[in-house]
Every structure is written in structure tokens, then in C-alpha cells.
Amino acid sequence: MILLGVNIDHCATVRQARYRGAEPASGRAIEPDPVTLALLAEQAGADGITVHLREDRRHIQEHDVRRLRETIATRLNLEMACTPAMIRYALALRPEAVCVVPENRAEITTEGGLDVVGNRERVRDCIAAMNDAGIKTSLFIDPDQPQIELAAELGAPWVELHTGAYANAYYGSDRAREFQRLRLGCARAHECGLTVNAGHGINYVNIAEVRTLPHLHELNIGHSIISRALFTGIGEAVREMKARMNP
Numbered sequence: 474m475i476l477l478g479v480n481i482d483h484c485a486t487v488r489q490a491r492y493r494g495a496e497p498a499s500g501r502a503i504e505p506d507p508v509t510l511a512l513l514a515e516q517a518g519a520d521g522i523t524v525h526l527r528e529d530r531r532h533i534q535e536h537d538v539r540r541l542r543e544t545i546a547t548r549l550n551l552e553m554a555c556t557p558a559m560i561r562y563a564l565a566l567r568p569e570a571v572c573v574v575p576e577n578r579a580e581i582t583t584e585g586g587l588d589v590v591g592n593r594e595r596v597r598d599c600i601a602a603m604n605d606a607g608i609k610t611s612l613f614i615d616p617d618q619p620q621i622e623l624a625a626e627l628g629a630p631w632v633e634l635h636t637g638a639y640a641n642a643y644y645g646s647d648r649a650r651e652f653q654r655l656r657l658g659c660a661r662a663h664e665c666g667l668t669v670n671a672g673h674g675i676n677y678v679n680i681a682e683v684r685t686l687p688h689l690h691e692l693n694i695g696h697s698i699i700s701r702a703l704f705t706g707i708g709e710a711v712r713e714m715k716a717r718m719n720p
């Protein structure tokens with residue numbers, strides 16, 4: 474069984490488009506509420522809820538994360554930049570897992586994998602702090618051997634392999650090459666003793682191929698599920714994705 478982490482950031486994106494700066498306790502009908510969405514996703518079979526608390530707070534807010542921490546019944550996976558402020562935040566929050574991602578203010582969404590090789594000391598210190606606190610760390614990396622091997626060497630229990638390049642190449646001539654890169658990445662990560670997650674750009678079409686990657690533990694999927702939920706509701710969107718992940 475491949476597990477599904479539902480990324481609810483885009484529910485907050487819609488809310489922020491109208492209610493940026495609104496006080497959550499103001500009594501106004503501030504919608505849509507990402508925490509309600511998370512609870513409905515869990516009821517439909519989501520195995521975890523993922524949020525990215527970005528430095529610019531463009532979608533998920535700290536009050537969302539606090540409420541998720543108090544209410545969800547599955548696992549909270551906090552995506553975060555490898556900064557002292559976010560490390561302090563995670564240690565105070567104590568989510569079940571953190572996923573360390575690169576963060577660039579100008580990007581529309583997380584664009585490349587974390588450069589573990591180029592940020593070795595910072596990443597090592599972050600993993601050590603999380604390991605000490607009993608929080609599982611995942612590193613969001615491109616499926617490249619040096620990044621994978623260093624993730625294991627630095628003591629990360631998990632990696633999340635970035636499927637974005639594959640998803641972008643899906644209708645082009647590089648699809649087979651990008652898929653092979655992911656296959657080899659999954660195999661190498663498993664050999665190195667890492668738990669293998671994957672995410673970014675996974676949808677109801679490419680899941681048919683993504684799910685055949687070896688050693689997959691969990692997929693984190695956001696945009697496609699939230700998009701489908703506009704038409705079907707979140708419950709049906711989650712059930713359909715899980716059915717396609719584990720037919």
C-alpha cells in the first residue's frame with residue numbers, strides 16, 4: 474500500500490486571495506477553511522496532511538498549522554525551509570514529520586530539489602535537531618545519486634524524491650528518461666536505507682506510472698487533488714486518487 478499525504482496549501486491559497494490579513498477569530502465567514510478540508514480528506518482515507526509554511530506566508534498561516542496540530546487524527550507533515558527560525562518553529566510545534574524544501578521567494582511553487590551537497594552543514598544540523606526531538610525528517614531532493622547518498626550519510630530517515638521534472642516531461646520526449654531517473658533514485662535511496670517518498674506534479678493521469686516506482690512509501694499530492702475537489706468534493710477526490718495509487 475502506498476500512503477497518501479494530501480497537501481492542502483492550495484485551499485489556503487484560495488482563502489488568502491480574498492481574506493489576506495483577516496483575523497481568523499473575527500466572526501466573519503472566512504472561506505475556504507483548510508483545516509475543515511484536512512479533516513474531510515482524512516475521513517476519505519488520507520494517511521497524512523502536508524502543509525508548507527512559507528516564509529512569505531502566502532498560503533498556509535501559523536494559525537492553520539496550530540489548528541491542524543490540535544485536530545487532525547493522522548500525521549502532520551510540515552514542509553519548511555532549512556532556516557533557524559523554521560527549525561525553532563518545528564521544535565515547538567512537534568509535527569510527526571518535517572520535509573525540508575528549498576525556498577525561493579520568487580518561485581510560484583517549490584521548483585527544484587534541496588541542494589544537500591551544497592548545504593551540508595545546515596542540513597546536517599537540521600536533521601540532528603529533528604532526530605533528537607523524535608521528528609522524522611524528509612529531504613525533498615532531485616533523484617540524483619550524490620544528493621541521495623549524502624541524505625543517508627547525514628542521518629535523514631526519509632527522502633522525498635522530486636517528481637516535478639518527470640511530470641513536466643510527461644507529454645514530451647524526455648518522459649522515459651525522467652522516469653528512469655526516478656526509478657534509479659528510488660532504488661538507490663532504498664539501498665541506502667532511506668524510506669522513499671515522492672511528490673510534486675503528480676496527478677490522476679501520471680499516477681498510473683508513478684505508482685510503479687520501486688519502494689514507494691508515501692506520495693504527497695496537492696494541486697491535482699485540490700483541483701479535482703472543486704468538481705467532486707474533497708472526499709471523492711481523495712478516494713479516487715487512493716484507488717488509482719493502489720488499484
Ligand code: PXP
Nearest residue numbers: 583613672673674693694695696
Ligand atoms: N511535495 C513537496 C515537497 C512540495 O513542495 C509540493 C508542492 O508544494 C508537493 C509535494 C505537492 O506538489 P503538487 O501540489 O504539485 O501536488
